Each structure stands twice: as structure tokens, then as C-alpha cells.
Amino acid sequence: MPNFKRRHIILGSAGAVGALVIGWSATPQRRRLMTDKPLAVRQGQVALNGWVKLASDNTVTVMMSQVEMGQGAQTSLAMLLADEMDADWTRVTLEQSTLDAIYNNQAVIIDGLPFQPNDHGMTKRAIGHVLGKIIRAVPGLQGTGGSSSVADQWMPLRQAGASARAMLIGAAAALWQVPAGECRAENGRVLHPSGKSAAFGELAQRAAQLPLPKDVTLKTSAQFKLIGQPLRRIDNAAKLDGSATYGIDVLPAGLLYASISMCPTVGGRVATFDAAAAGGLPGILKVVKLEPAKASSVMPGSTSGGVAVIADAPYRAMRALAKIAIEWDHGAAAALSSETIGRDLKAALDDKDGTVHFHTGQMADALKSAAKTIDAEYRVPFLAHATMEPMNCTAQFKDGQATVWAPTQAAGFASGAVAKALGISESKVEIKVPYLGGGFGRRYLTDFVVQAALLAREAQGAPVQLLWPREQDMAHDYYRPTYLCRCTAGFDGNGKLIAWKSTSAGSSMGAPSFMDMSTDGASNTAYAFPNARIAHVTVESAVPVGIWRSVAHSQNAFFVESFIDECAAAGGKDPIAFRMELLDERHRRVLSRAAELANWQQPLEAAPDGARQGRGIAIHRSFGSVVAQIAEVSLSAQREIRVHRVICVVDCGVAVNPNLIRQQMEGAIVFGLSAALRGEITLDKGQVQQSNFNDYAPLRIHECPTIQVDIIPSDAAPSGVGEPGTPPIAPAVANALYALTGTRLRSLPLKIV
Amino acid sequence: MLTLNINGKNTTVDAEPDTPLLWVLRAELKLVGTKYGCGKGLCGACTVHLDGAAVRSCVTTLEAVQGREVRTIEGVQGQQIDALRQAWTHVDVVQCGYCQSGQLMSACALLKRVPRPSNEDINAAMSGNLCRCGTYSRIREAILLAAESSGRTP
8 A cells, every 4th residue: 555645735836736625515505606795786786696686777796705816717717606606697797795604715725735636535624624624714815826726616516506596597587487497597587488588687686695505516527507618708908908907007096105125135124224315315205124024924024124115206216215325234154055055955864864755555565676777866956936016015003993905815814914914803894806917836925915904004194006126026036946856767677667756855835744735746646656765855045935836846846857757768668658658548648649730750850950959758737637748849059958849738637627637737937937048046144136138038029938728528527737837847848958969857947059 | 207109198207217017017107017037137027119119118218218118918909919918818828927018018019120020039029037936938829829810911
């Protein structure tokens, strides 16, 4: 029996393997239908349950707990409810939900527990039970992350839609004095074979008087009208004419603007500052010293202290800030550098065996008996999120009440953090979430929200908009941690893989070892190794680290998919055929489809400029979805790496909106390629050396490959799509470069020397 | 007090002449469709038209735009931007959308200059606009589509 080491996650930082199993049993679906307090409605509008309001003008309003940061979740979620309700899609609108336990993200919290997907043992059930109790009782755990929005609300939203439909049919049947069973709903109307027909809006008041149906029948996949359609995003129009409101666009009356300069050394603070030189400048209202700000109530780390200037115009605040002389207290991290951190990781692997996260068979014996072994050491750097919209938040603190416009992935955490910072009750905090100009995990943390609240306290009741300059955003991120990983494989006399061992070293983001998610994607790979040992040595540094699109999968897919490729090469086997032997049917289907689309068996043509091309494969499961990618690469005359085409095949269960799934795969590939080819945050003297898009340079349009996405048809419950496209791309490119050059690149970003 | 011509109207603003245009557009004129991304002309999120050409408003001072015509995403007009918006919708380009005002302004300036751009023209005109959501291939597709459709309807 495999020995599944019990591990756990930090809230919101999930690797959602085995999604949709425990979460649903944690809170019965009916209990996710009604909010604790009735929904507020306007004139002519009724609430049919906690997820949907209906107005006499036929507008269907879906209560939206999940934020929109580009991933398209709001469109997909609205489709789930509208389909089951048989609503008119053109009349569907969204409203930000309140903080209520029914909106808590169970998938990300419970299903995110990094157990093996086939593990439904006592431990998982017990933890699920305890967490389920908490989730039912505590509002505000409604984070957007872990690629979980659709997975989590797949059932509640459909049940809410079906329940609303049943009530509308019930109202019509009573009105017409016909059996409800003779009526049906279609495109926002209830219809009867006699020809009677009523729009949803006409039935709203009567429907709202009816009791909540005890049982509702959900549609079969053949009955779906919206689910499965490549519908366009509902946020499209506002994002094409400048009218969409992001965090930096909220303009409450009397708005003041703040800019900030934080201690460049991680974890440092302000010793003293002298604002005299800024004294004569126009529009300056206040200079405020900020102590280090806690990033989250759950995760470790805090943002360096700094000085902020509040002014009547944004550039006036920036100009004044540049004039202020600040002396920093650099603190304990002043001697830290990428080299010292790298040495610490190496020493940890030299000295320690690590905590075992997964063990099966007799790994040590198998390695001893192996006819051949291979070893490799891989490294990944720190990475910044670098969202296009830098961190910002607008806050107003007036008459004991805080109103906060926070571009956050975790409104519940933000609410608690503001209450704590201002010393007020959470009932006195209102969080409004605008569109997010990217999130990628950075906006799960609430450091910038706390800073804005503290500045608002200094502004005599006026709202203050704090915007981090790009240089501050780059230097004060919560970075994807740097990792080192050593792998060993053993083969028998026939070249068969009989032993697999990997030990990684790096930050566990402050989690104690039994809650450690650092081997997600390595300790729960889909490969059926006969003998294996996956272990991790936790090495923390003062560098703030956090969750970055796909979390630990971002590094572990690189380790696993690079080394499995080395194993194939060691035995002279085809990389796809070799993987096939170790994978289950679901993964094999995805691999086969990718091979077919790429014409894997045929030689590659030369690049347009005549350069020889190579291709590489990687396949990885994360957040419940399986993604395979084949990258086709060449080197320019200057020996720069060029990625020409990426074939991407995904199995994410029911494809709720194929168009959005394609968008996410494309975007995740470009995001991962930026990291694979150039992304690296380095430190010297405790300070991040990158400052802007000149030295942390994401991919640009002329470097973007052709991307071809294919979705495997499936009836399984939907799993994640926002993140699973990122992990495979770096190893796919590295493996392609090996095929092209014969040189194995084991460190990111990939560099041809 | 300085007088600027923004979206076809003369507007008086209270700001120092060395202030980058971006901040006056956003804070004083409430034209927040133009975004801040880098402050150094590296990302293109703040792209506006100055006498019809794409410029980065984060590194363009008020002084430099006096007596010249500024257009923002809120005020840009003509068959190119109409065709681009249609194509953007048809191709479903946007994700988070934050960079898209700048992308559209760069693309619009390109089509005004080069009605039927090649891939190389698109690379040259659009490589200054970053998108962290990775919408590049759809942006390219949408520009080509817009060029084709505005060519059909003069």
C-alpha cells in the first residue's frame, strides 16, 4: 500500500486534486442555497434564493462571489445558473455578493487538500469534516483562486437556477390553474401547451411567495442550452471603451491620492525620514510613516515598512515622495542574496533526507538493485507576479465606518484585515471589489489593503487611493519561491524504470511540515512508479513568498516532466511512448491527442528562416485537470530560443465554456513562457534587483508562439482551467531544446550557453 | 493653469507643466480608461493618440502636448476603432482587460497609418504593449480581421 503522508494547505493556496469529492459532502447543497440574512432587493425585484434575484423587467441578477481578474469565471458561473433556470441570457446581470457562508469556496479549502486523488481515507474525511463545520459557520472564506470557481459552484449555482425555475413554473401553474408538470420554461418565459405564456418578470412576485422546492431535478448534459457553448465574455464591452472600473479607477467624491516608497530591503522598515524638502511643493496634505504590513491573517510574511505621501493629485504625491529623505532600518535580511539562498538550498539537500511526502514500494532496495541509475539537479528562481495593474487600494474611514474599494482575490480576508488594522468591528467594514487588472495569486494577500486603510485614517474622512509605483510592486511582491530539486531514477536490466526519487528544498510558505504543499505536483503525480520516494526539505528565508499561478505545480511540473524525459532518453525511448507506459487511461487519451495534433511521428519542418526545429512534450495534472503540451522550438542565428508553436490538449471535465477554456490555456502558456524564457527575481544585499518591465521582461507579441488548443470531451464534473495550462510549458520547451541540441537545461529561466 | 485639447475639446487643467499627461487625464479629467502600468514607457497601458500617433502618456508631459490634439480611448473615433472594437469582440480578445485600452489605441494608430498591415507591421506597432494575460495571438487575429473589414466598408 502506498503511504500517503498527511499534508495540508494554507487557505486559498490549493492544489485542488480530487476536487468535488469532499466539498460537497461537507455542506449539503441545499444548505448552500439560502443566505443567513435575506438578500437586499430594490423596488420591483425579488430574491428567489441566495444566488438569484429577478426583477419585474425580466432582469435576472446572479449573486457573484468570485472576482473577475481575466479568468472569465463570472461569465461561466452566470451560465451555470442561467442554463438551469432557463433564463434569457441577454437579460442576465451580476451583483457582488455579500460575505455569507454559502459563498465560501469549499473546493479551494477542502478539496484543495493535497491528498492523492484516489485517497478517500479516514484522515481526509476527518479533516474535511472539521473544515466543513468551519466553512458552514464562518462567512468570508470566499476567495477566488486555486482554479476552483466553477468546480466549487457547479452544483450550488445549478441547483439555485433549477430551484428558481421550479418556483416560476409553480407560480405560473397556480395562476393558470394547471398542473405544474404541464408547464415548461424556455428563454425567460414559462409556457403551457394551451398557448398560455408569461415572462419570468411577470411571475416574480408570485414565485417569491412559494416555499423553496425540496428537491429539484437538474438537467442532463444533453439538455444544456448554455453550458458547453463558446459564449462571449459578459465583461467584453466595458473593457473596449475604457468604461470598466478597476481598482485605480474608482473615483469617490473628494478622492485624495497616495504614493509610497518602501524599504528596499525585504522585511526592513523606516528608521527616520525628513520631509522638509517636499515642504514647498503644491498639493501635499500629509506624509505618513507605515510600519511593515501583514500580508494575510493566514500566510506568513509582511511587507516592508515605508513612507507614503497623501496629496490632492497623484503626480504631486509622487513628486513629493521623491524629495523626501528616508533612512532605512534594513533589518536582518541586509546580507541576503540569491547566492546565499542558493547555498542554503544546496546545503539542505547535502545534509538532509527531507520529510517524506509520498512513498511507495521499496525505493531504497530498488535503487540498490538497479542495473543503471541517473541523477539530475534542477533549479527554479523566485518569480514576481507583475500584474499589469500594480497593487492599489482605495479606502475611506469616516464616522467609524470603513469603505474599501479593494482589487482583491479574497474579500473576506481583506475585510478582517481592515477591521483589525483600524481597530473596528468587521460589521463596520464594507469591501467593494472592482475588476482586477490581473491577480495570479498576488491579490490573495492584503498588505496593500491594510496600508490603504491606515492612510485613510490619516485623511479626516476623505477617501484615499494608494497606488504602488511599478518599482514598488516589483520589489515588494510575494514571490514564487526558488527551489532546488535532486532526482534519481533506477532502471532494471531491461531498461524498465523501477525506482524514482526526488528531494526538493525551498520555502514551504511558513507551513509546518504536516501542512506542507511544497511537493504538489511531485508527490501526487499521475505516474505509476513501482517504487518511489518524494521528499522535501523546508528552507525558509526572509524573502516574502506566496502563491503564483499554479502554485507549487509551477516548479514541480518542471522537475518531474524534465526528469521523466531524461528517463526516456536514458533508455533510448520515445518520450511519449515512455510516459504512456506509466499513465492511466485519462492521461493517455490526452497524450495521444496531443501527439496526433502535432504529427509527433513525422519529422518537423525547418523554421521560416531555415533553422532546424525540435519538439518536446510535457503532461501534468493540476487542479483536477490534465494538460499536455508539445512545444516546437528553434534557435536564432544569435542562439536565442524561439518557440514557434505550442499544441495544448486539456481534459477539464465538462467544458462549461470552450471559448474561455481556450483563452485560459493560451494565457497560461504565455504566462509560463515568460517565466521559462526570462523570468527571474534576484536579490543582493537583501534587495530585489529587478524594478520594472525592462529587467523583468514578460513575453511580447512578436515572441508569442502560435497556440493550438484542443479540449477533450467529457461528462465529468468540471475542474480547474485558470492555472493548469501554466505548469507544462517550461518542461515542454526544455525537452524540445534537448531534442534540438542534445543539451539538457535544468535551470530556469532557460539559457543556451 | 494650462489649456489642453483633449478629445476635441479645449480643457483647462490645474497642474504643473512637467506633469505626465497620464495623471491629468486620470485624476483631473476623470478619463480613467488610460491606465498606469510602468511609468517609464515600457508597457503601453497608457497609450493615447497625439495628433493621431500613438504615444505613451506616462512619459509625455503637459508641456509637450500643448497646442496638439490628444485622443483617449474614451474619445477616439473613426472607422478604424469601430472595426477594431468589433473584431476584438468577435475574436473575444480580452481577459483582465487592463492593457486593452492601450492595445486598441496602438492598433488604431497602426491601421490609420497602414490600412492592411503585415505580421511584421503588427509586431513593430504592437510590441510596446505588454499583456500579462497573454492575449497576443488574439490581438494579432483581431487586427487582421479589422483591417480586412474596414477595407471592405470605406
